[in-house]
Amino acid sequence: MRATQFSWREGRAWDRVSADDLRADLVLYFGSRQALDDGRRYDELRAMFPRAHLVGCSTGGQISGGDLTDDAVAATALSFDATRLRVACAPAQGSDCSRTCGRTIGRALADDGLAGVFVLSDGLTVNGSELVAGIMQEIGAAIPVSGGLAGDGAQFERTLVGADCAPGPGTVAAVGFYGRAVRIGHGSAGGWDEFGPRRSITRSQGNVLHELDGRPALDLYMRYLGEEAAKGLPGTALLFPLKVFDPDRPEHDIVRTVLSVDHDNGTMTFAGDLPQGWTAQLMRGSFDRLAQGAGDAARQAADGLNGSRGDKVAVLVSCIGRRLLMGQRTLDEIEAVGTEFGPDVAQIGFYSYGEISPHWQTGLSELHNQTMTVTTLAEAAG
């Protein structure tokens, strides 16, 4: 496999790439909503890479190499020696249809030799849990699904996704990797610490949370954020993700983060389900612990690179909540991942509204929030 990273910056156009790279099979690109919204970046890429699948989305910040930018478009061109690809794209009209959308994607990709799926989804209108469940329903639980939900900085207004077309809202795109040569690794970790009492989810509907311990959940969040920060909702709610788990299976916990709030109804919409009767506990992060978590995720994913030859790529999908909390210290976690991989592994990625990866314990693919997830891509020797 051959991988080349390049980028676009306001006023500087795209970096130059070699003629070999222009024959790449797949270009992954991540940019700010503002940079991608008019479709010109896609057209430029299409012109540059006539035979490549172009798959990208809007973000809450792009990771390229060891760097983090807000206004650039980060891209990587991948040329495979022995791996076939298939791209699928489907509209996602509202979170009620997320499972259907997932099944459409899954059906399109399900085929002999499918080794893994990388999925990018609209970050605001899709229930990520249902989407992943729909894909797995069609391709089977054994095939890893990773990726993330597109972002919109800290605005939470519009997110864009595209596969072989200009990125747009309400879209889910996925790439399937086929064949025995491809090596895909996964890692996912949070580094958040629980705090405060455990609370019971007393009223919820899918990914909409109404009450914790019989009281409006939004009130609790506003109290913790303080008057000033409450004005920044829903973005500021990312500072306090929720750890949720089935009281009967407390070891299988999931972190959930807020996508939107409804002040009129006192509800909060999360990026995944919060089943009624489950237990929830607030979490908070410290700079060091979050960076440590990112390192853990890289370490898990590094296993996937064993026995590979040629270039290696790590796709980092980290949560916008982590970035909001860490500020300038965000680079600490990108550095922590880089430290784990060393200079041989090229890094690209973005800050998302939700991460998709197999659970580190169960191995079942699902939606994560507030984590750093790492997907490594490479091809085997020979």
Added chain:
Amino acid sequence: MITVHKLFGRQLAQARAADGTIDLDALGALVSQAYAESDEDRRRTDRSIALMVDELDQLNRHLERLVEERTAALRAREAELKAQNVRFDAALNNMTQALLMFDAEHRLLIANNRYLDMYKLTRDQIPPGSTLEHILECRRAAGTYFGDPKSFTDYLIPALAERKVITRFSELPDGRTMFILIQPLPDGGWISTHQDITERRRAEQQIAYMAQHDFLTNLPNRVLLRERLEQAVPALCEGEQLAVLYLDLDHFKTINDTLGHHFGDELLKAAALRLRSIVKACDTVARMGGDEFVVVQTGIRRMQQTTALAQRICEAMRQPFDLEGHTVVVEVSIGISLAPGDGQAPNDLLKNADIALYRAKAEGRSTFRFFEPDMDTRMKARHELAIALRHALTEGQFELHYQPLVALSDQRVTACEALLRWNHPVRGQIPPDTFIPIAEEIGIIAAIGEWVIGKACADAVRWPHDVKLAVNLSPIQVMNPNLVSVIVRALAVSGLPATRLEIEITESALLHHTDATLAALHRLRSLGVGISMDDFGTGYSSLSSLRSFPFNKIKIDRCFVQSLVDGDDSVAIIEAIAGLAKSLGMITTAEGVETLEQMNRVRALGCTEMQGYLISRPRPLNDLWPLFATECRRTGTAD
């Protein structure tokens, strides 16, 4: 070279321009932003910690409140439990039943006071945790258990494991009986309750005894008798027999009627005792009711054994009973059936013995008879006769014949004795000896007697005025309280003067006389009715009966007249009677005079009247007239 903070290093790198110079404004902004972020993070941390502390404090208070509430609830529950325990304790220790409760390890949980009292134990002896075996050992030491504790426990524990409910009756060494119920409990333990049913058992036994024994004599009743027969007959060995002796007291009814029921009861009790004393202990004496008893003799090899027993009974019963100032003699008649020859079922044996008893009675009482198969036929005939007899009166089958009595001085007819005849539509004329006992037995003798007096008076009123009417009264009629009114009515209806009526009674009628009987006779006599002593000389106390009442006439029994020729005894007796009568102012009638010689002898011996075939057989009313028309002459031929 100084080591800079990683962040500051990055800020320096970001602030460095392409030419390598540092943009201080940019660096300042970055540093300042980093401070702001750090401050914000600290504030956020402080705030969240404060909130968490507050929240945890609230939670803590909530939990404390909850603990207080629960503690209060627990205390209330504890108090309730205590009260419940007191009530439970009171209920447990005031039960009439004794109770033990064991846990699944077969260790004692509870023993109530009643248990301790019942089995003479103290609470210290059987503390909670005791095994059943230990408790039973304690009971054995206290003398309230005489089983083997270990073998009972070995039986009980596996039975309880199979969830069986066990009931048993336990007889205590001191004679008490306990009903024990042992039931497994759902938790693997078990409960044992003990009820003292000694009194109930006794009552049951008493009831069972009463159901099988005669209240008055304490002898087995017919129920037990039947049971014993049912057991004894099949148990007979080869060549062995069993005898059923059915006996009743002759004339018991008369005694009962005259001396009262209380006396009758005392007599029955005495008779029962006497019977019991004669019979072997292994033989049964039962009372069937009334004056009827049954003796079952077992182990008979020879019939002689039964004959001997029957004779012994007759002999023993013949001895006078001295009761409450009275001396009475009762005799028994006995009918005997033998098993297996005369039947094997109790009913057959009793019925056949009863038939034999009737036979014995018919043959003169105070005797015994073995059952013979043709007795049954005769009994049936007798039964049919009884049925026919009930209709005889209403269907006009009775008729009166009259036999004249004549004065020995002048052969003049002085009176005619009414004699009852029954013209059976099929069997023809049936003699009074045959049907009178049956009439007495079936209780229509009074009605027949009333008819006789009425009819006889109506007949006699048409006779010559100097011819009297003689009517026999049976002992039963004599004792009838209506006797006087029956006679007075007959006289009134017919118009026959009382002085023309003579009633004849036998000695036996006076044997058990009462004041009422004598008063009735005196009343009749005062009305002018003549009273004759009939069949004089055949009873046991003829002379003493003459003293008991002033008779008008003595009729000397035919047996004396008929043996006049053969023996001197009769001569002496007739002469003595006639002399006695003359001195007491009584008429003497010689009965059964059939020959001239007899007539001459009785006249010579002082008799004043005679009656017999020499003068006339009893004849129908219409055939009487010639006797009245012509003076009866001694012609030497009977009419």
